[in-house]
Amino acid sequence: MPIDVSTIMLMFPVVSLSMAAAMLVVSWGRWRDDGLAQWGAGVMMIAVAFPLFIVNTLASSGLPALMVAGNTLLAASYSASLVAICRFFGRPCSPWKTLLPVAAAAVGSVVYIDRPEPRVALGGILFAIQGFLVAREVLRRDNGVLERGRLLLAIGAGMVSLLYLQRTLGIVGGWNEVAQLKTAHFIQVGSHAMGLAGLVLSTMGFILMGRERADAEHQQQALLDPLTGVPNxxxxxxxxxxxxxxxxxxxxxxxxxxxxxxxxxxxxxxxxxxxxxxxxxxxxxxxxxxxxxxxxxxxxxxxxxxxxxxxxxxxxxxxxxxxxxxxxxxxxxxxxxxxxxxxxxxxxxxxxxxxxxxxxxxxxxxxxxxxxxxxxxxxxxxxxxxxxxxxxxxxxxx
The missing domain is CATH 3.30.70.270 (Reverse transcriptase/Diguanylate cyclase domain)
Incomplete structure (x- = not known):
């Protein structure tokens, strides 16, 4: 049974839009509290980016400008995820880790606007690095005990990195069909399926991190005397x-x-x-x-x-x-x-x-x-x- 890549890609905006809307509603009025709004904004960018890819795929002659915009939004979404994690743990996020990848994605997409193979290979390397940075940030030892939320987020970010690495390796290996979104190549299908799973897992992990922190704070409050601030x-x-x-x-x-x-x-x-x-x-x-x-x-x-x-x-x-x-x-x-x-x-x-x-x-x-x-x-x-x-x-x- 042939697999329609466009249909698989359509799942990204459907799933990400639903998750982003829920997260932004929950974080309304708490834009700077725990990174939830930044993570929701990043997921929303994914919801916008993939329709651009789909339209470009369905257009008879292609619309390369949409690929430039989509790749830039993808890089921005992973940067927003990194900012969200830094905000969650209350530390600053280095600008070169957030702004530089966005600029690199935009410039690289423009330079290779008519050459899909190097554009996909370059984007794969860039997005894989961003996924690695997200996983590395959430697994830092100074974040405390490795709980389930952090582990789940790191696994999801790792899956995203693998998604883009296999696309780059496919191009390097001579499977140029990977760069053609209309082609149902096994790397094309597998990478999008893995990417969707990684998106869901990492977002669930971020939400679980907040839940685990709230539970820990409630447990701590239950052991403190509210008047004096010392244990009860x-x-x-x-x-x-x-x-x-x-x-x-x-x-x-x-x-x-x-x-x-x-x-x-x-x-x-x-x-x-x-x-x-x-x-x-x-x-x-x-x-x-x-x-x-x-x-x-x-x-x-x-x-x-x-x-x-x-x-x-x-x-x-x-x-x-x-x-x-x-x-x-x-x-x-x-x-x-x-x-x-x-x-x-x-x-x-x-x-x-x-x-x-x-x-x-x-x-x-x-x-x-x-x-x-x-x-x-x-x-x-x-x-x-x-x-x-x-x-x-x-x-x-x-």
């Missing part, structure tokens, strides 16, 4: 479980610091809850700024914060706790009619965990030590480093 209780306990498991394997100590803002209710009653929220946020950032890179801090609840210090013995935990207490004591919160100053009471607990050590049990001991600091006068550090079984029954202080 759920994230704290998950991190503590991981740290304890590693400490058991390595037989290393783990320290916990439970920190509570002293007389926080008085702040709310005197200055209002807006001031109280501002104090919570300021104290959280003050504590976070006083920790080491390997430490982990979050809001445990109310005005309580919990710091996790991996690989830290009792003496080291005491030093860190005193450092944090002094930082908060020096903290001044500008407010009307007067500045707000607060202190914290800190309870420290350190142990080398074993298989039976529970995360919540360690937190409870650190909490008991914190209440011991409250009873001893507040704005101080108390340590409870005995075995967990020996640290039960402490009563809370107000």
């Amino acid at each position: 209780r759920r994230a704290l306990m998950a991190e503590l479980e991981r740290t304890l498991a590693q400490a058991v394997r390595e037989r290393r100590p783990v320290a916990l610091l439970m920190m509570d803002i002293d007389r926080f209710k008085r702040v709310n009653d005197t200055y209002g809850h807006v001031a109280g929220d501002a104090v919570l946020a300021a104290v959280a950032q003050c504590l976070k700024g006083g920790l080491r890179g390997q430490d982990f801090i979050g809001r445990y609840g109310g005005e309580e914060f919990l710091a996790l210090l991996p690989g830290t013995d009792a003496a080291g935990a005491g030093v860190v706790a005193e450092h944090l207490r002094a930082r908060v004591e020096r903290l001044t919160m500008p407010w009307e009619p007067e500045d707000i100053r607060v202190t914290v009471s800190i309870g420290a607990h350190t142990r080398v965990p074993d298989e039976g050590t529970g995360a919540q049990a360690m937190v409870d001991v650190a909490d008991q030590a914190m209440y011991a600091a409250k009873r001893a006068g507040r704005n101080r550090v108390e340590r409870l480093d005995a075995a967990l079984s020996e640290c039960a029954g402490a009563t809370a202080a107000s």
